[in-house]
Amino acid sequence: MAIRLKEVDAVTVGVGWTGSILARELTKAGLTVVGLERGANQSPAQDFALPGIRDEFKYRLRTELMQDTAMETLTLRHAPGETALPWRRWGAFSPGDGVGGAGTHWNGVTWRFLPTDFEIRSHLTQRYGRNAIPPEMTLQDWGVTYAELEPYFDRFEKLCGVSGKAGNLGGQKIEGGNIFEGPRAAEYPNKPLTMAQCGLIFDKATKGLGMHPFPIPSSNNSAAYTNPEGLTLGACQYCGHCEFFGCEANSKASPHTCILPVLLKDPKYELRTNAYVNKIIYDKAARKVSGVTYIDRRTGEEYEQPANIVLLCAYPFNNTGLMLMSGIGAPYDPGTGQGVVGKNYCYQVTSNMQIFVDDEINPFIGTGVSPCAVDDWQGDNFDHGGLGFFGGGFISAAQTGGRPIQVRAVPPGTPRWGSEWKKATAQWYNHFFAINTHGSNYPHRNNYLDLDPNYKDAIGRPLVRMTFNLFENDWKMSAFLTEKAVQIGRAINPRHMGNAVPRRGNFDGRVGQTVHNTGGTIMGADPRTSVVNRYLQSWDADNLFVMGASVFAHNGGYNPTGTVGALAYWSARAIVQDYVKMPGPLVRA
Amino acid sequence: MSGENSTGIKKTDEKRPDEGIARRSFLTGAGAAGTAVAALTLPAAEEAKAQQAPAAAAASDPRSDSPLILNATENAFVQAVVDTFIPADGLSPSGTDCGVAVFIDRQLAGAYGRGAKLYRSGPYFKGKPEHGYQLPLTPYEFIRAGIADANAWTQKTYGKEFDRLTPAQRDEALKVMDAGKAEFINAKMFFEQLYALTIEGFFADPIYGGNRNKVAWKMIGYPGLPANYGGGKALEYRGKKVVLEPKSIGDFS
Numbered sequence: 001m002a003i004r005l006k007e008v009d010a011v012t013v014g015v016g017w018t019g020s021i022l023a024r025e026l027t028k029a030g031l032t033v034v035g036l037e038r039g040a041n042q043s044p045a046q047d048f049a050l051p052g053i054r055d056e057f058k059y060r061l062r063t064e065l066m067q068d069t070a071m072e073t074l075t076l077r078h079a080p081g082e083t084a085l086p087w088r089r090w091g092a093f094s095p096g097d098g099v100g101g102a103g104t105h106w107n108g109v110t111w112r113f114l115p116t117d118f119e120i121r122s123h124l125t126q127r128y129g130r131n132a133i134p135p136e137m138t139l140q141d142w143g144v145t146y147a148e149l150e151p152y153f154d155r156f157e158k159l160c161g162v163s164g165k166a167g168n169l170g171g172q173k174i175e176g177g178n179i180f181e182g183p184r185a186a187e188y189p190n191k192p193l194t195m196a197q198c199g200l201i202f203d204k205a206t207k208g209l210g211m212h213p214f215p216i217p218s219s220n221n222s223a224a225y226t227n228p229e230g231l232t233l234g235a236c237q238y239c240g241h242c243e244f245f246g247c248e249a250n251s252k253a254s255p256h257t258c259i260l261p262v263l264l265k266d267p268k269y270e271l272r273t274n275a276y277v278n279k280i281i282y283d284k285a286a287r288k289v290s291g292v293t294y295i296d297r298r299t300g301e302e303y304e305q306p307a308n309i310v311l312l313c314a315y316p317f318n319n320t321g322l323m324l325m326s327g328i329g330a331p332y333d334p335g336t337g338q339g340v341v342g343k344n345y346c347y348q349v350t351s352n353m354q355i356f357v358d359d360e361i362n363p364f365i366g367t368g369v370s371p372c373a374v375d376d377w378q379g380d381n382f383d384h385g386g387l388g389f390f391g392g393g394f395i396s397a398a399q400t401g402g403r404p405i406q407v408r409a410v411p412p413g414t415p416r417w418g419s420e421w422k423k424a425t426a427q428w429y430n431h432f433f434a435i436n437t438h439g440s441n442y443p444h445r446n447n448y449l450d451l452d453p454n455y456k457d458a459i460g461r462p463l464v465r466m467t468f469n470l471f472e473n474d475w476k477m478s479a480f481l482t483e484k485a486v487q488i489g490r491a492i493n494p495r496h497m498g499n500a501v502p503r504r505g506n507f508d509g510r511v512g513q514t515v516h517n518t519g520g521t522i523m524g525a526d527p528r529t530s531v532v533n534r535y536l537q538s539w540d541a542d543n544l545f546v547m548g549a550s551v552f553a554h555n556g557g558y559n560p561t562g563t564v565g566a567l568a569y570w571s572a573r574a575i576v577q578d579y580v581k582m583p584g585p586l587v588r589a
Numbered sequence: 590m591s592g593e594n595s596t597g598i599k600k601t602d603e604k605r606p607d608e609g610i611a612r613r614s615f616l617t618g619a620g621a622a623g624t625a626v627a628a629l630t631l632p633a634a635e636e637a638k639a640q641q642a643p644a645a646a647a648a649s650d651p652r653s654d655s656p657l658i659l660n661a662t663e664n665a666f667v668q669a670v671v672d673t674f675i676p677a678d679g680l681s682p683s684g685t686d687c688g689v690a691v692f693i694d695r696q697l698a699g700a701y702g703r704g705a706k707l708y709r710s711g712p713y714f715k716g717k718p719e720h721g722y723q724l725p726l727t728p729y730e731f732i733r734a735g736i737a738d739a740n741a742w743t744q745k746t747y748g749k750e751f752d753r754l755t756p757a758q759r760d761e762a763l764k765v766m767d768a769g770k771a772e773f774i775n776a777k778m779f780f781e782q783l784y785a786l787t788i789e790g791f792f793a794d795p796i797y798g799g800n801r802n803k804v805a806w807k808m809i810g811y812p813g814l815p816a817n818y819g820g821g822k823a824l825e826y827r828g829k830k831v832v833l834e835p836k837s838i839g840d841f842s
Contacts, residue, residue, distance in 0.1 A: 051841035057793035069708040085716040238818040404792040417674040429809035510721040
């Protein structure tokens with residue numbers, strides 16, 4: 001029997017970006033909050049300090065900050081009817097672990113999804129006709145608009161101190177910024193970072209092609225910055241150790257740099273680490289949840305934490321898995337298209353190409369964010385008439401650190417080893433960069449999450465099973481974006497160009513692509529087709545809210561964190577100002 | 590390649606009845622002693638600096654090179670592989686002399702080699718290539734089995750175990766494995782695992798045993814630590830050749 005603890009107003013499952021934001025907003029409103037984190041806490045001053053943090057082998061190759069597959073992993077199959085097999089170690093992506101979650105090891109890329117993303121079905125239908133979206137592409141509107149979210153995007157950007165240049169202030173397009181972004185009420189809080197040499201090369205080439213290059217918005221602060229919580233972040237050191245690493249300079253926005261120091265001082269908040277949540281306690285008849293149960297990994301004991309509000313703030317797979325294991329909401333069935341939990345799981349579709357130049361690139365001087373991009377081929381920023389696919393992505397010159405185990409390239413035709421390989425490696429290390437395409441992934445009827453019938457995690461729960469593959473829409477989109485990257489590459493007039501291979505064939509669980517997993521508990525306007533309403537409130541239990549990219553109804557061609565943060569603040573406002581005063585459904589079903 | 594070349598002593602033990610074992614025991618020691626000799630291939634100024642570095646002093650202690658887990662046959666195999674991937678030339682000493690074989694031994698003996706962060710529950714199925722690694726072997730067990738199978742294959746194909754092949758034969762055998770045409774179980778996966786471990790050992794921070802004297806970082810011009818280019822340096826260095834003496838974690842500890 002679980003040991004029953006004292007009731008609190010709210011509990012968060014997970015203490016990453018959304019768990020920290022929600023806890024902060026709720027405690028500020030006077031509520032008591034407990035944060036349950038399955039991993040350990042981390043001390044930036046000790047755990048992310050020089051010299052040990054500059055260890056590519058430990059953090060990148062051996063994924064020190066990432067979820068331990070021996071404790072919990074996922075299974076993968078390409079289609080319903082196949083037997084799924086577990087990721088025995090991570091390949092395509094690796095979810096984070098510990099306090100701070102993905103907000104600790106991310107690169108800091110902080111986009112806003114496009115206005116058309118939030119009303120994707122309405123928009124595409126209006127522009128291309130009623131039958132334009134194929135029946136198997138289960139795109140749907142999100143139930144919220146960009147205009148509604150704008151103040152919350154702004155709020156998250158100010159929390160993080162995002163460095164960037166506006167391309168659309170109140171509808172006025174500004175050259176040098178991203179002219180395709182939605183209208184912004186305010187400029188970014190920090191100026192853009194110093195653009196690396198490869199960014200200058202890319203900027204010149206894309207301008208020559210009539211495209212619209214700009215610096216990617218980055219939560220690596222270009223100057224010291226004090227955020228609205230009163231916390232000061234340092235200036236970026238261009239150290240080239242962002243992704244997979246904690247930030248030594250406290251210049252990358254994270255829960256540890258932006259919220260936790262304030263939150264942890266609040267007597268209304270309590271953080272519990274090594275607390276592995278295994279169930280949400282659900283009363284189906286009453287349509288309420290009453291708390292969660294968790295295992296304290298230090299003792300093996302099971303505890304029940306009663307709470308008036310449960311906030312699911314874990315990674316998309318864990319949010320979806322906990323809903324399914326707790327019997328909340330109807331599981332999605334790809335055969336009938338009925339049910340919602342697990343629906344519209346999406347990934348992203350990427351490709352890259354190496355460019356070899358005479359310029360001194362100095363790849364080791366980098367930030368987590370590629371210095372320069374074009375958004376001309378993103379979302380529906382271009383006419384898809386006759387192209388045979390929907391979606392798109394940004395194309396960028398990538399320079400995120402010259403860490404030598406992974407960031408090396410030799411021209412095509414070079415042997416893989418021996419003296420000739422060494423010579424080419426030495427010759428080209430400082431003279432190459434990649435052009436990346438970072439594309440959307442629109443939902444497919446057969447792509448979804450459920451519980452695996454064969455495999456279990458270390459505490460005996462079923463693993464989440466991913467049924468996922470790439471389809472014609474993805475292959476065509478990748479071919480289109482990759483061809484644009486080749487055009488840019490040719491315009492650079494490099495010494496050599498690497499092979500540009502668009503994504504094709506089956507989804508490959510081995511090959512690193514992005515860590516941007518979305519869907520499974522999607523938001524929407526209709527309980528028959530979504531798990532949570534526009535305020536991220538469960539349709540099946542009004543005191544359960546679900547945060548993070550698991551609520552994305554599809555995956556755009558952007559990194560998700562900016563939109564995750566905006567939705568968290570949007571939902572927090574509704575909880576604090578509306579729900580707490582009058583508990584019940586915030587939207588009538 | 591490894592011990593033989595750098596010491597100048599060639600197979601003095603060939604006539605002994607237990608030649609395989611004796612040879613391998615000898616080579617294991619010779620590979621370690623070779624470190625100091627190999628430093629001679631570096632330019633004189635580089636060598637002088639390397640001699641002064643505390644990390645170099647520690648790395649040249651021959652006792653620190655004794656394998657933790659590989660037996661003599663396995664160690665000879667690994668040394669022969671890393672010396673083929675990374676031959677001694679004007680850019681660096683051989684893989685063994687850079688510490689790459691020691692790195693691989695340490696990795697296989699440690700948490701990684703024993704299956705840390707590896708989901709090991711059954712059932713086991715072959716799956717599709719896109720499912721990645723699906724075997725009930727730890728990385729150490731996988732490499733151990735692979736070395737035995739690879740040696741049996743080269744014995745059959747060339748009449749000798751891998752480490753006794755000529756440099757040209759070793760290179761050819763690895764190319765056949767890389768092409769997926771070597772006839773032993775898991776040959777291509779085994780090759781890729783050896784290749785990945787070699788690259789990791791060559792380029793990782795020297796604290797792991799490879800990349801001795803930061804030789805791989807010097808080869809490509811990677812400055813290592815502290816990697817702080819704030820305060821205007823990112824702009825100052827942009828597009829310019831930056832020559833910095835590489836520093837590793839050990840240099841700051």
